[in-house]
Amino acid sequence: MVSYLLLAMILLPMLLAAVVLAVTDRRFRNVCVLMVSGILMVSALLIIKTGAAFVEIHGTLAEVLDYVIFAADVAISLIALYFGFKFRSIVLAVLSIAQLIPLVLFHIQINFAGVEKAFHIDHLSMIMLLLVNIIGPLIAVYALHYMQEHEHHQHLTASRQHYFFATILLFLGAMNGLVMANNINWIHFFWEVTTLCSFLLIGHDQTEAALANAKRALIINFFGGVAFILGIMFIYSRVHTIAVHEILTYSDVSVLLIPMALLVLAGFTKSAQIPFQSWLLGAMVAPTPVSALLHSSTMVKAGIYLIFRFAPVFLGTWLADMSALIGAFTFAAAALLAISQTNAKRILAYSTISNLGLMITLICILDIYAIYAAALLIVLHGVSKALLFLCVGTIEQAIGSRDLEDMDGIRQRLPLTAFLATFGAISMLLPPFGVLITKWIGIEVTASLPPVMFLIILGSACTVFFWAKFIGKLLSHNPEAEKIETLFLTYQGPLAIIAVLALITSIFMIEFSNMFIAPFISSAYLGSSDQTIPNVLISDFAGFYPPAFFAVTAIALLLVFILYNWLKPKRYVQPFLSGENSGHNQFYSLSDGKFNAGFRNYYFSSVLNEHKLTYLMNSIASALLIVLFGVILR
Amino acid sequence: MNIQIIAATILLAPVIGGLIAGIDRIITARMQHRVGPPLLQPFYDVLKLLGKENIAVTNDQSLYAVLYLVFNVITLVMFVLQMDLLLILFMLLLAVASLVLGAMSANSPFSKIGAQRELIAILAYEPILISSVVGMYFVTGSFSISRILQIDRMLFIDLPLLFIAFTYVLTIKLRKSPFDFSTSHHGHQELVKGLTIEYSGPSLAMIEIAHWYETVLLLLFAGLFFANNLYVAVAAIAICYFAEILVDNIAARLTWQIMLKSTWIPGLLIAVVNMVWVYIKYHV
């Protein structure tokens, strides 16, 4: 049963990707995407219902699979090599060769051996599966309409949508494989497939900027891939196994510290930690569903997943502490840089980087609460960010700009989308939503690492600043704006569903924790020791219980509405412009012309010069990385 | 029991807050060689505002004023119920956020400038507020007020620098001169009341009352540094607030650049120094 589900989740999307690529008919493609979406959602739920399990593959099938995957992995390196020549990028060519040679050598060394227990579905995988197979398909469905409009704006002669959807489907399959594989070589393969998908999707529009950024993404992620494969070789040379569950049983940390550092480095590149953040920012040129799916809610979490998976091995070491510090540094620095941005997608990108940093910090801290918070943040952030990106995408299609300053009166122009976007942003910033709770836990658990805590404190202050600006813009009122929103079931439908999901995950945080995170902790961290963990752990936190918290908020809101009805404005006047109004927010100038009273948000572009700051942040983060490796290679 | 405490808080806090505001205005007047308004003047003001017409630029703007009030009340109640300090700070943030959003939703240049400046103020004081809480955590081993109150040491003795930093940001938080640039006080009219400019009548009254709650909360927070001795605590609060009034009267408005620099560099520095030493003292 489980093996069929695996087929449906990994192989089926990949096969259909080939079909979609071959058959360019639009209606057929839509049916395919809808079908896969349905199948993925159902199979993910079924797999979760079955519970944690190993899936074994024996005999010829296993051998064939090992060869096929090896061949495909080599093929990806060759593709990168090809693009290295095509773009005349020496770095890319060198990296792809640096990947290719160890890959081949390693497979010869292990004689193309595989792992019997090829897949391992544990509760961490389930959390990721939920994210990939529920948010992913929703975004794919959304993209059906989005890409139609996108191409309409582009005035293409021939539609390129079949490339787009084929890549998306391929990506979904690879992502499912990545989070379930138990053979570390396979994880590497799926990892590279997601890199390739990301590259193809960033470059999808074929503009100059798109291609340049796609190239950068490929280079940085290939760098991570090289670190990954070297890490695998190191692991094998130390413990002689490529099965993840066996690697995790090694209790002697010092043996595995160097390979773990390499894997963490790979995770940093994929999760766009500073100094590797530039590719994720560049990736924002891609169509918005791509940003939502790959570059915020799922693919960048692959790096987090990798670190999370191996964290039990190196927790409590220098490596963990340093990684926590780099994560916290990224959290603060990216939040600071987000303040200087006017492009809504870049703000969201910086916020994503920042949150990924927080996740890494939480993962690398030896504390049960931290693990809880990290796992929760993966889900909460994934849902909210997907929603936000899709909303910004919708707004961009409607008003033709993704600049925050052009979004005055968006509330009147696109009421539903603006409402959902506001909701998403609030869920990222304010209580009683979960993301804030994880920050709170972050501060409470890092009391043992004061510098990390300090960075989290600074970061949260900056976070408030840019989110408040963002929300304020979405809510700002412009009576002259006209409604231009058109509703489609497959367009705003996914948005609404994701919004509801965001609400549900925040309300049922504790149930979610007990269902997934507690078993994960007891299997991965406590292992054989018969220590048990308290079930409703958050009860320690000042009696914090989300449903109660939400109930209080709901009552407060009700009260507010009652008061508000009494307070409802009796008369509307124009804003105060020293009496010079000649219309709403319009005034007479000295020359008796009418001028609009514009006001931009503060972006501090003189102090927070993105270019200079990035340089500074990159240097600091690189220094930290070098220190990390310097100490470990001792 | 809890219900009684909650009710008492909700009813008493505005009375105390209003009286503090009244005393503030009298002392301010005396410092300027004036007689000043009657003690109950803030209550007259608010009652008058409640009886006035509510005019607005947008229809949901008053909603944010109410939210500001409600969240401030909730925060104070949480404080009195001795809950987690970090949580309380986050709730306080929610309150300020609703004020800022209200100012931004009214599409008016003055209120938008006020909103931006308030955000900068948040950026300036939030790290120090959280640092003070963390400092208390290092000393007492807990973020919850009920546990902090059980400690029989005076927190001030361990956290003098943090207390100084805290009183410094208190000026920002209370929007007093030299940092009153998000809602300028009467007399300083270059921003014609910034954040609150588009509010009138009852919704302005809501903001005023909310500010009373906020004042009480912040002063209680300051008192937490002296919590083991009630008399000392009250005296400290009184001195602290008097110092605020004094500074309010003798200082000219500063720019936000200076505020941000002074809180982030020397302010955070002394906070960190203090945190480091208590950390070493109690944890190493």
Added chain:
Amino acid sequence: MMGILQTAATKSPWIVHFDCGSCNGCDIEILACLTPLYDVERFGVLNVGNPKHADILVVSGTANYRNARVLRNVYDQMPWPKAVVAVGACASTGGIFRNCYNTLGGVDKVIPVDVYVPGCAAKPEAIMEGVLQAVQVLEKRKETGETYAG
């Protein structure tokens, strides 16, 4: 309850001061009321500088073609109940600028005025008296529930 609201209304008149183009003589006298010598805050008077917070509009100077619109806007942006005090000869009748080619005359040509304070310049005592009389007007408006209509 209404009673308390009414007494409160008389104890906290907030003013907004608008200068229609006076010679600044009256403006200086108006500001003099705030100084320690006169200390108008004794009566709860605040100069809020913003029509949306104000109860009483204190105008100095002659209304002319340019500023009439602005004056009207400021008046319109005040919440009910409100009163207007015209300070000085200019604001009351046009004063020495009366019948000038660009003036309209007293501010009552543009908005309804409740209290006229004579003088050129008006004395601070007179201005304070005018404001306190406007308070009586406010109180009456509150009682009768008279709303602004025009």
